[in-house]
Amino acid sequence: MAVSRRKSKDMEEITSTEEEFHPKGTVLVLAIFVLVLILLWATVYLILLSRGMTTV
Amino acid sequence: MSEVPGDGSVQTSLHIDPYERNWMRLTVVLLVVFATAVTIAGFALGFQVPSPEERVDPNTVAIGDGPFGEPGLRAYPDGSYDLYVVAQMFSFAPNEVTISAGSEVTFYVTSVDVQxxxxxxxxxVNMQIVPGQVSKLTMTFDEPGTYDFICTEYCGSAHAQMYGTLTVEK
Structure with a gap:
């Protein structure tokens, strides 16, 4: 029973640590990655539109 | 369902970190936005990609009585053109073409040797030219000027010299 309680307490500590973990640097890097991806994609898309339509 | 170690309780759904969940949501949103933009360009604005027009024999296509036997421009009374181009190592025939501004040009291009x-x-205008196949694409040239056309598929040692010029006159 005592062992079981200790285990439960350990789990709570782990869960508490995870909830407080905020990887700000990783979020910033990913935000920059997404912005660059969107900008590059949008640029190519607008170039495609500006060059005129092709049909078959 | 799985049993949570330690307390014996049963977990009914997979635990996903909030950051991970938001990243997945953002990924799905981006895919939806990109797919929507491509769909609009393709169906609402009418952008189409090159299509294989017909199958031909690459050994005889440029020496027969067909249009590729005498490649070049065909002008029509409505101001449009058909341009038949034969690609081979390391040149296009013809490699100098002149058209009028505002004219619609339909390109028919084939290869007699390699891709x-x-x-x-x-x-x-950007097509893959495959031996045995005619690639077709139509475009209207409104802006006068000189447009270079080039081979974009490495085809041998003189690939870089495989180019031509399309001149759009006023």
Whole structure:
């Protein structure tokens, strides 16, 4: 029973640590990655539109 | 369902970290936005990609009585053109073409040897040229100027010299 309680307490500590973990640097890097991806994609898309339509 | 170690309780759903969940949501949103933009360009604005027009024999296509036997421009009374181009190592025939501004040009391009590319710079005309197949694409040239067309598929030692010029006159 005592062992079981200790285990439960350990789990709570782990869960508490995870909830407080905020990887700000990783979020910033990913935000920059997404912005660059969107900008590059949008640029190519607008170039495609500006060059005129092709049909078959 | 799985049993949570330690307390014996049963977990009914998979635990996903909030950051991970938001990243997945953002990924799905981006895919939906990109797919929507491509769908609009393709169906609402009418952008189409090159299509294989017909199958031909690469050994005889450029020496027969067909249009590729005498490649070049065909002008029509409505101001439009058909341009038949034969690609071979390391040249296009014809490699100098002149058209009028505002005219619609339909390109028919084939290869008699290996795979080539046909890209007109600063336009959306960009095709793979496969031996045994005629690639077709239509575009209207409104802006006068000189447009270089180049081979975009490495086809041998003189690939870089495989180019031509399309001149759009006022």
């Amino acid at each position: 080539h590319g046909f890209k007109i710079q600063n336009t959306n």
